[in-house]
Amino acid sequence: MGEEREKNRTNVTIYNQPYTIVGDESSEHIQEVAALIDTKMKELKHYNPYLDSTKLAVLTAVNIGNDYLSILKKLEDEKKDED
Amino acid sequence: MGEEREKNRTNVTIYNQPYTIVGDESSEHIQEVAALIDTKMKELKHYNPYLDSTKLAVLTAVNIGNDYLSILKKLEDEKKDED
Numbered sequence: 505m506g507e508e509r510e511k512n513r514t515n516v517t518i519y520n521q522p523y524t525i526v527g528d529e530s531s532e533h534i535q536e537v538a539a540l541i542d543t544k545m546k547e548l549k550h551y552n553p554y555l556d557s558t559k560l561a562v563l564t565a566v567n568i569g570n571d572y573l574s575i576l577k578k579l580e581d582e583k584k585d586e587d
Numbered sequence: 588m589g590e591e592r593e594k595n596r597t598n599v600t601i602y603n604q605p606y607t608i609v610g611d612e613s614s615e616h617i618q619e620v621a622a623l624i625d626t627k628m629k630e631l632k633h634y635n636p637y638l639d640s641t642k643l644a645v646l647t648a649v650n651i652g653n654d655y656l657s658i659l660k661k662l663e664d665e666k667k668d669e670d
Contacts, residue, residue, distance in 0.1 A: 518645050525649060529657075537652040541645065561644030562601050562624065565651055566608060569620040572655040574612075575662075 514538075519545045519557065544568065597621075602628045602640065627651065 514531040516523050516538035525534045544564045549555065555563070597614040599606050599621035608617045627647045632638065638646070 518649070521642070521645070523642070523645065523649070525646075527653070529653060533656065534649075534653070537649055537656055540652050540656065541648045544648075545645075558641040558644055559604070559606070561641055561648055562604070562606065562628075563608075565624045565627075565644055565648040566601070566606070566617075566620055568648055568655055569623050569651050570610070570612060570617070572651055572658070573616065573620055573623065575655070575658060579658075579662075 518542045519560070540568070601625045602643070623651070 511526055511528055512531060512534075514525045514534040516525055516535060518538050518541050523538070525538070527534070529537075541564055544567055545560050548560050548563055548567070552560075552563075594609055594611055595614060595617075597608045597617040599608055599618060601621050601624050606621070608621070610617070612620075624647055627650055628643050631643050631646055631650070635643075635646075
């Protein structure tokens, strides 16, 4: 996924900026992802009003990356338990 | 998770900028998350050299958010199949 390739193109707005997201995923799915990022960035801004947009976006990525890696590890542990 | 609360404090570097991440997670886990974000941002920059740091960070969040929501949906579908 990224900008400027072929496949599905979905226009979204995240933290008041327009982005065109290109990938295999459905536009509906991409809109959900964009809404998640937008909400998290606004939440972080609320609690850390001094943060600039780049730091907000990086910390949002860290937040979601944390949830993502945690769930991956949980699944891995469950798989180990099954073996 | 965010900046400036109590609990574990972990210093990381993401895209050449220092961040202090605060949360319940282990420092090792946070370092892994930071490495994931750092790698993804550099990958995106490679393919989209014209993007500024904020857009790179937002698109990184979108990428990881996409993987995260996809896995959540997959787990939900599996749970439905079990019912």
